[in-house]
Amino acid sequence: MKMKKTLLFLTSFLFLSSLLLAQMPGQEPMGRQRMRENINRLRLLRMTEVLELTEEQTAKIFPASYQIEKEKIDIIKTLNREIRELKALLGGANPKEEEIAAKVKTVKELRTNLLEKDQEFEILLEKNLTEIQKAKYVIFSIEFYRNLGEKLNRAKVMSKEKREF
């Protein structure tokens, strides 16, 4: 009963968060960003089922996860812009080494920031999960990532079939 309630809570939370994101000016969830958001939603949904998260846990974990993802998207946007600028610098007639070095440093820092956000979520889980749930999360992560790979393979087959058709 509690599990069902939690899942429904998640359903409504994900639905509302996606609506909200869609409404934000200048932040249209397109392409890769939309894919990231959907993967994160699926991750939270499966995590709730597998880890049997309680309502209290979901109330702490979901909003934080959503916030972390939003911050990650901002980092990725900046990272992409910096990489584009780095490419432009390298492609220029007289690339200045100091400028390139500074850009490389920024790119590396952003990459670290992105990984730190991942770590932030892990710490959040560490604080809010029971020992059994932590163990389940380890197994869940491996299986979820593998499952994503399988989904990508399915998508590849779909693309191939469409091309052949």
Added chain:
Amino acid sequence: MICQKYEKWISDALDGALSERKKRNLNSHLTDCSDCHAYQESLSRIQAEALRLDKAKVSPSYWENFSASLKKRLQALEPEREAPRALRLSWKWAWAGAPVFLALGISLVFLLNRGQAPENDIFSYEACLSRLHLEIGDDAKLEDNFNHVILGSLRGGLDSAALEERYLFSEDPFFWESLNEEELEFIEQEIKKEMKS
């Protein structure tokens, strides 16, 4: 260093204790090295002179004493003589073993690194997404199809949860507590729009 080796061989050759192969090697060296050639000639001369000497008349008891004292001296010298030999041997082994140790070291570093990388990869969400992005690349069609597959799974999960029980999330205090100002404002606007229509 090379001549030292040949000097020993010259002595062995005069005693008749040198193999045919070494003898050939020594002879070719003697044609090139005047020092060794001179050494060989002087040794040959000494040996020839020694053979011409009359044998000394010595009693058997003298030889017994001589053997005993020689043995004693050799035993006393043994550790000193053995040490450099052991050292030489250990250096030989060290040179022979160096490539093996190097190969083992490289393998160990490789194995340790190989052991760490997948572990980091397996547990990192961002690394997993990066892998997916890399595989998808610029293929918009594949990205779209992948997104469809993800949405399918997402919809399946959400539908099954919704079908199991009709539940009013709005009645759940945790739901409202988890929303921030922005989200609450959005819901309020949507409700107002609904009420107007």
